[in-house]
Amino acid sequence: MHRYPVGAVHAAAATLLLVSAAGVLAQGLSEARTALAFGALIAVGEAVRITLPGDREQAPIGAAGALAYALLGPLRGLPTDQGVLQVVAVTTIAGLLGLLPYAARRRAPQPDQIARRILTTGFAATLFQPLYNSGALDRITTRGAQYGLLLAAVAVLAALCDVVLAAALHSARTGRRFGPALRDELRALLGIGSAIAATGLVISLGAGEVGLWALPVFSAPLLLTQLSFRRYSATSTTHRQSVASLARATEVAGYTLPGHSRRVAALSRAVGRRLGMREHDLLLLECAALMHDIGQLSLVEPVPGGATALLPQAEQRRIARLGSEVIRHTGVPPEVAGFVERQAEPYRTPDGARDPGLPPASRIIRAANAYDDLVSGDPGLAGRLEALERLRLDTGREYDPRVVEALALVCAGGCPRGTRR
Template sequence: MTQKQPDSSVPAGPGSGGPEGGALSHQRSGEPLWRTPRPLRALLVGGVGAAALAALVFTAATGFADPFVALAFCLVIAGGELARITLPGHRESAPIALAGAIAYAFLPSLGGEPVQHTVWQVTAVVALGVALGELPHVAVGRSPRLEDVARRVLTALLLAAAFRPLVESLSLTGPSVVVALLMTALVAVAWVLDVAVSAVLRAERLRTRLRVAMRDETLAQVATGGAIASSGVLIALACTVTGLVGLLVFTAPLLVSQVAFRRHSEVRRTYLETVRALSRVTEVGGYVENGHSRRVSQLSHGIACELGLAEAELLELEYAALMHDIGQLSLREPIAGGATVLASPREQRRIAELGSAIIRETGVLDNVAEMVRRQCEPLAGDGDEGVPPLGSRIIKVANAFDDLVGENGDAERRAAVVERLRMDTASEYDPRVVDALASVLAR
């Protein structure tokens, strides 16, 4: 619940206490999290880009082996990249493109005839297909996330580097149990490496803990990763018998799965957009300052990442932070400036309980409603319920900060507000959360 103070003074808090050491580093005094320097991302994109460019130049100079096969796989990869989807967590995925790339890297023969493409050619064909598929997106202003594109090319490069030499040395020309097991083992290792790279990039982007990012990425990619990997292996094995017909036949099931993933993603996105629209009702009605809910949500997200919350918890926290002030709609007259931190404890409790009751009417956001209900409680909690949920404690700190700073607070005022919150860590605010806020602001 939130709003900016017009003057430069910082009101005294409801309690006092000592600070508990910390960091306050994320969002308000520096660049947003997603714009902060990301050297690991730059290293991945630059390295894969250089390898792809070298592969294209080398393959163009030496000539393409089996050019018709290369063209067919390139077009499938391009079509899959064109149909890429955005999954929950802002993850871009191109299942058909990646399955086609895996199949081309693994392809030992086509219809019984050996194929001769090298690691360089696999990298060149995949990179070219990805680039062609992304061109229409770029033309209409939907530029891809370069790290996700680089990961797809990197996966094909690693698989080709591991498998193509074996094709030549062991004369693998047809489907067999050994070939199938080898492909399965390699693609499993590649999936683990891809999840690890994705987790490192996520930890760097969100400034969260690597362990948490690794768990989130594993859970998020286990379904899509299994479908893509199995499809890639099946396409490669089928093409050894049926030729390019296998490429079309075994791409169809993956297309159906992609449609299902897309629908799930769209439902979740629509849900979040609805919550965001609902959170603006208090702003449109003049109960809080414009942008307050968004700022509290962003700041809460940064604090939660600093504290290592999992992705599912981050989503619930985002919902709760966006709607934390919705109980103000029950007020006959808005609070001055919308700053609930300046309201009496009784009034704060009433607003929180009414907001929680509204959210519970959805029937599916009980955890969010509970976070909103307990956001104004002191650090030790009220009554027998004990300490409020961590999400409630995060929202309380983020809301108080934005209420006292608002949108245009200068560095001196931000520092003063942080110190004011530190003074209340013995009774009102969780010292760990205040320290995390400091780390967010410092960045």
């Protein structure tokens, strides 16, 4: 796991903030009323953050307000001169004030998110403010289509800057390849991200016509969108909690060891992330891993320690098939049942051929389940190393080599959340 990109991004954001704050202190605050209005909007937006599926935290109104201030040209027909340093200082300080309630509850966002906001806002302001304040845009009417297209181009570039930063930080922290991480961030941009960029653009243009009234008026649609995302996120969270509760049935009935399903799910998600799976596929994988042992409830006598990896191949397949039949009646996506049903199939068939139709999720669950079964008797370092060695000995026949190596890298980097015993 490479921390250097993380440190470089944080250092760049901290340096930009310090320089901006020093610049504002030295030169004074220009147009304080406008700065306070945008600062209030950003602070309120940060205070009503939402958590999207995949544990993505977002402050749509705060981000749109910061972008609008960075792109602010005329205000009710009159020129402004806030400049890059003031934009960065005002938006960052306002954002931090909005985060105080979360800090009091020890739920403050990660430093990565704050650093991204500082750098993205500074990038947008650097692209626009010098051009506007120098008079280079005088040839483009501030009420024409050309001016709107210019603002839209800057907003798009700022959004892409944030996407690249998010992917780089995510890749550095998790060890995931940059390409898949970037694709996930681009897909997320098409959702709430596009609404943020559009709202910031509209607020900036609206302020040029109607003044500061544009802030609450044009933020209202984004607020409604945010409420819809919040409801969707709450529904997804409830669904995941229901799946987790159902998965615990095997533990309550004594068929599996306490925490086994959660550990396998956490390992599977970490391995899938390292292999470059999309966020949507990771959610399906996690769901299948949580319920991978449901079929054990059909057994008359529990398997010792719930270790299905040590059972004969035919018995493993029977349990997997029965579990998939139960899952098909739970309302989860049909792919989840398919992943569980095929988790008992080895990487290669008896004639040595590799089954190209075997889902990657099934291969991951098979290896993660076997690993947790093997270390159940000895969770110490020696037991974990022995379990990995046994998996490697069966690599290419029972287990996918890429999955086993990814699992080894995940374990070498420390247990993912939910796997500690």
